[in-house]
Amino acid sequence: xxxxxxxxxxxxxxxxxxANWQGEEVRYKIVSQESQSSSEFFKLELVGDAPKGxxxxxxxxxxxxxTFRAEGAQVGDELLCVxxxxxxxxxxxxxxxxxLQSCKKA
Numbered sequence: 001x002x003x004x005x006x007x008x009x010x011x012x013x014x015x016x017x018x019a020n021w022q023g024e025e026v027r028y029k030i031v032s033q034e035s036q037s038s039s040e041f042f043k044l045e046l047v048g049d050a051p052k053g054x055x056x057x058x059x060x061x062x063x064x065x066x067t068f069r070a071e072g073a074q075v076g077d078e079l080l081c082v083x084x085x086x087x088x089x090x091x092x093x094x095x096x097x098x099x100l101q102s103c104k105k106a
Contacts, residue, residue, distance in 0.1 A: 018089040023051045025080040026060065027106060033067065033075055040067040044100075047078060055085040056096040063100055070103045078106040 028044035035041075041064045050057035060083060070079055081103040087096045 019055055019087045021053055021055045021085045023054065023060075023083040026051060026083045028063065028065075028079045028081060028100075028103075030070075030073060030075050030077050030079065034064075041065065042067055042070060042073065042075075044079065051083075054083075055087050056098065059085070059096060059098045063098070065100055065103060069100075070105070073103075073105055079103045080106050 027047040029047050030042045031045050032043040033040060034043060044063045044065055046061045046063075050060045054060060065079075065081075067073075073079060081100045084099045084101060085096050086099075088094045
């Protein structure tokens with residue numbers, strides 16, 4: 001019985017290490033446009049403070065976004081993006097990964 005309890009507690013502990021966070025709409029300003037090989041990117045800077053609850057707020061301050069993911073946007077425009085952060089568990093990648101989704105002109 002003790003072994004079962006230890007195994008269950010261990011599984012709960014390891015599963016609890018994984019985390020997800022999704023911000024509603026985070027505002028970014030396009031500060032420049034850059035080309036790398038055949039891809040074009042916007043360099044984005046966070047407008048205001050990082051939302052509360054973000055797993056790694058410092059990762060939200062400056063981001064890159066492929067230009068086709070913000071159609072019609074130009075340098076100087078502001079975008080609203082849904083931001084998702086995921087953190088792996090103890091067995092996998094435990095780094096926080098930040099993704100911008102659904103960006104549109106503000």
